[in-house]
Every structure is written in structure tokens, then in C-alpha cells.
Amino acid sequence: MNGTPQGQGTGTSSPVFSFDRVGDFLGLLLAVFVGALNVIGLTSEELTTVLRNEAPSASLVTAFLLFSLVAAMVSVLVASDYKIPMRVGIGIAGLALAVAPLSVVLFKIPKVTTDGWWNFALALSCFFFVAALAFLVVHWNISQRIPLQVITLFCSVVLVSTAVYAAARLETKSQLEATFPxxxxxxxxxxxxxxxxxxxxxxxxxxxxxxxxxxxxxxxxxxxxxxxxxxxxxxxxxxxxxxxxxxxxxxxxxxxxxxxxxxxxxxxxxxxxxxxxxxxxxxxxxxxxxxxxxxxxxxxxxxxxxxxxxxxxxxxLPPPSPSPSPSPSPCQSHPGDAQTGSGCAPRPDP
CATH class of the missing domain: 2.60.40.10 (Immunoglobulins)
Structure with a gap:
């Protein structure tokens, strides 16, 4: 009997979902983030100081890390052969790149980040953002397609690197602002x-x-x-x-x-x-x-x-104690009394 054997398909099989794959990849990203913080030298005491002095900024660093984990999960869950238009992929990657210079803009380190460097980072972030919107909104005549898994992996790496660099800048900023003699x-x-x-x-x-x-x-x-x-x-x-x-x-x-x-x-x-x-x-x-x-x-x-x-x-300083007055001489104590070797004149007889 000709034909396809029963139980076999002719198309490409979809990938089997596995929580182990998700857990392994997310664990790898978290290990990279924690290892980078250990290399920086962020101790538990310094972490509590950062959270006490820079709570909104610390929340922003957490958001960078969260987005990187979401991108990593999408890269694991999506099929490896699932492709999106090239212009959309470039636009998504551009948005991720626009976030990276924001770590310099949002966490300006006193006495370290010059105005020129800050302006350059802001301009670079705006350039990536505008270019990403141009690829996403304008329908370019680009027929190529790119796997979504490649784009999400790229975004995950960029965002976790941004989170590490932002954490280092935030810790340095907190130290410099909280340094008192x-x-x-x-x-x-x-x-x-x-x-x-x-x-x-x-x-x-x-x-x-x-x-x-x-x-x-x-x-x-x-x-x-x-x-x-x-x-x-x-x-x-x-x-x-x-x-x-x-x-x-x-x-x-x-x-x-x-x-x-x-x-x-x-x-x-x-x-x-x-x-x-x-x-x-x-x-x-x-x-x-x-x-x-x-x-x-x-x-x-x-x-x-x-x-x-x-x-x-x-x-x-309390008022100083008065200087002791000199003790009176024997002649002043007993005028006219004869004392041997004292040099006092003898008292005349009445």
C-alpha cells in the first residue's frame, strides 16, 4: 500500500515544549547577572544602601533585568523556524539598542560623567529609537525574513548587559553621593x-x-x-x-x-x-x-x-581656673619676728 505510513507526518515537526529548557536558560541569565555583580563587588551592605538612597533607580535596573528574562523566555518558547519580516526584526533589535545608552543618561555619575559624554549617550539612544520606529512603521521593500528566536536572544543579551552596567553605575553613584567624612x-x-x-x-x-x-x-x-x-x-x-x-x-x-x-x-x-x-x-x-x-x-x-x-x-571650654597667688613670705606673715636665716629684722623692744 503506497502512501505515508500511519502515524508519520509529512511536515516539519513542531518543537516539544520543555520547562527544563526555560529554566536552564533563565538560570544562565541570572547567573550571569549575579556573577557580574560579584565581580563589581556589590556587597549586601552596599545593596541595602543603594535601595535606601536610590529606590526608583534600583527599580529601573530591575525592569531591565525583567525584560531580558522575558525576551529569553520568548526565545525558548518560540519555534526555531518561526520567522518574522526583516524590517520588524531590525526594529525590535533597534529598540533594545536604544535602551543601552539610557544607562548613562539615567544614572549620571557626579564628577565622572561629563556633559559631553551624557549628551552623546542621549543622542545615540534617540538615534536608535528613531531608526527602530522607522523600520517598524514604514513598510520597506525588504522581502527577507529572520527567525524570531535570533531577535529575542539578541534582545535578551543586550538587556541583561544593560542591567549589569546600570547596576554598576547606580552603585558608584550611590557611593559618591553618600561619602561623608x-x-x-x-x-x-x-x-x-x-x-x-x-x-x-x-x-x-x-x-x-x-x-x-x-x-x-x-x-x-x-x-x-x-x-x-x-x-x-x-x-x-x-x-x-x-x-x-x-x-x-x-x-x-x-x-x-x-x-x-x-x-x-x-x-x-x-x-x-x-x-x-x-x-x-x-x-x-x-x-x-x-x-x-x-x-x-x-x-x-x-x-x-x-x-x-x-x-x-x-x-x-570652661573658664580657666585662676592662677594661685604666691604664698606670703615669713616676714609678711609675722612682721618684725626674728627668724634665723630669714633676713627679717628683729622686732624692737617696746
Whole structure:
């Protein structure tokens, strides 16, 4: 009997769906993403800091990863011989490429991402987006077809790479914006003199940045209540002395510049527990201000500038104890009494 044997088909058999294939591919993408984060060095503590400070941006990174997983699932579920028009495939791939430069646009790193680089990334993203819409909307005379599986795999790779790069930029941005110096100051008195012992720490400093230490004092005899009223100590010092970033702040008349120092970071960009010891006179000052400020680089082409990241410590000094008066001489204690070897004149007889 001629013909096709019973149970056999003449067409191309459709692929058998398997959850194992989906799970394996999605697991591979997640492993790539997690492995890239481990290479970057994103620890659990830094992750919680990013989520606390940059929650909307972290959600956007999660969306990039989610879209990459969806594209991966589609690539597994669709038949390998299922093809779409070439112009549609190019349009979908263009939309995926338009997302990649957005990681630079949306996560602008202070002092690192220049305006030129940001503008270039924005222009590149707009170019890919407009080109993708042109291929999707305009009916080009292109007869070729391309497997949908190839396009979805390409989109998955582009989106997971964008998610990894965006996570790295977000972590760097969060570190730079949350970097503040740590300051500890104490006064050690020794007689009429004293010493301010200052310990300063900072981390994640960029090349060309440093930490400046400024110590100023309010002389005794100046009424802080009369000059500042009910203002707090920090606001009072700001009113009287400024923030110390300009030379005129040292010449305000009511505050004195005691000492200043610049602390350079190590090769890892950290200032770890560096100490500054400054002697001064307790009798001369009633209040000491210790300020540690990070000199930030706004751009790589300009020197650092004393910015808004600082730590303050105010040390109030009690009035000094009066100097003990000299003890009276034996002659002053007992005038006229004769004492051997004392040089006092004998008391005359009445």
C-alpha cells in the first residue's frame, strides 16, 4: 500500500515544549547577572544602601533585568523556524539598542560623567529609537525574513548587559553621593595649655580629592548670646565665621584661625583614622570648632573644590581656673619676728 505510513507526518515537526529548557536558560541569565555583580563587588551592605538612597533607580535596573528574562523566555518558547519580516526584526533589535545608552543618561555619575559624554549617550539612544520606529512603521521593500528566536536572544543579551552596567553605575553613584567624612575630636588639657586631638576618616575618594581639616576658635570676652541670640552653635559659628571656604572667613574678627591641614587618601581612595594634633591656649578661647571637609572634583578637567560634604565638632571650654597667688613670705606673715636665716629684722623692744 503506497502512501505515508500511519502515524508519520509529512511536515516539519513542531518543537516539544520543555520547562527544563526555560529554566536552564533563565538560570544562565541570572547567573550571569549575579556573577557580574560579584565581580563589581556589590556587597549586601552596599545593596541595602543603594535601595535606601536610590529606590526608583534600583527599580529601573530591575525592569531591565525583567525584560531580558522575558525576551529569553520568548526565545525558548518560540519555534526555531518561526520567522518574522526583516524590517520588524531590525526594529525590535533597534529598540533594545536604544535602551543601552539610557544607562548613562539615567544614572549620571557626579564628577565622572561629563556633559559631553551624557549628551552623546542621549543622542545615540534617540538615534536608535528613531531608526527602530522607522523600520517598524514604514513598510520597506525588504522581502527577507529572520527567525524570531535570533531577535529575542539578541534582545535578551543586550538587556541583561544593560542591567549589569546600570547596576554598576547606580552603585558608584550611590557611593559618591553618600561619602561623608567621619570626625572625632577631643581636648586634652595640660596646665594652661591644651591640645586638640582630631581623628579623621573618609572613603571612596576619587583621584585628586582630599580631606581638609580646619580648626577655629571664638576668643574669650565675646558674648555669643549677644551676637547670635538663640541660634544654635553651628548656626552661630556660620554667622560669625562662615564655612571656612573663603579667605575672608578667617578675617571676620570674632573667630580666629588656629590651624588647618590637608589629608591625602591612599591608593584605595581612603583616609583611615589619620590624626591631627594642634596645641592652643585654653585661656584664649571659649569655643573650638573642628571641621573636616572633602575637597570634591566637579570634573576631571578642574581642580577640587571644597564642597558640601563636611563633618563638624564643637568643643566648649570652661573658664580657666585662676592662677594661685604666691604664698606670703615669713616676714609678711609675722612682721618684725626674728627668724634665723630669714633676713627679717628683729622686732624692737617696746
Amino acid at each position: 567621619q570626625l572625632d575630636a577631643i581636648v586634652n588639657e595640660e596646665g594652661s595649655g591644651a591640645e586638640v586631638s582630631t581623628t579623621v576618616s573618609a572613603s571612596k575618594l576619587s583621584k585628586g580629592e582630599k580631606v581638609g581639616v580646619l580648626i577655629r576658635g571664638i576668643p574669650r570676652g565675646i558674648s555669643l548670646a549677644a551676637k547670635c541670640g538663640d541660634a544654635c552653635t553651628e548656626k552661630c559659628m556660620q554667622m560669625l565665621c562662615g564655612d571656612g571656604s573663603k579667605a575672608r572667613d578667617y578675617q571676620a574678627g570674632v573667630c580666629a584661625h588656629i590651624a588647618s591641614a590637608g589629608l591625602e587618601p591612599d591608593s584605595a581612595g581612603a583616609v583611615e583614622g589619620q590624626q591631627v594634633h594642634t596645641p592652643f591656649s585654653v585661656r584664649a578661647y571659649q569655643l573650638i570648632e573642628v571641621r573636616a571637609t572633602i575637597c570634591e572634583r566637579v570634573s576631571s578637567a578642574k581642580p577640587c573644590d571644597w564642597g558640601r560634604k563636611f563633618a563638624l565638632a564643637f568643643l566648649g
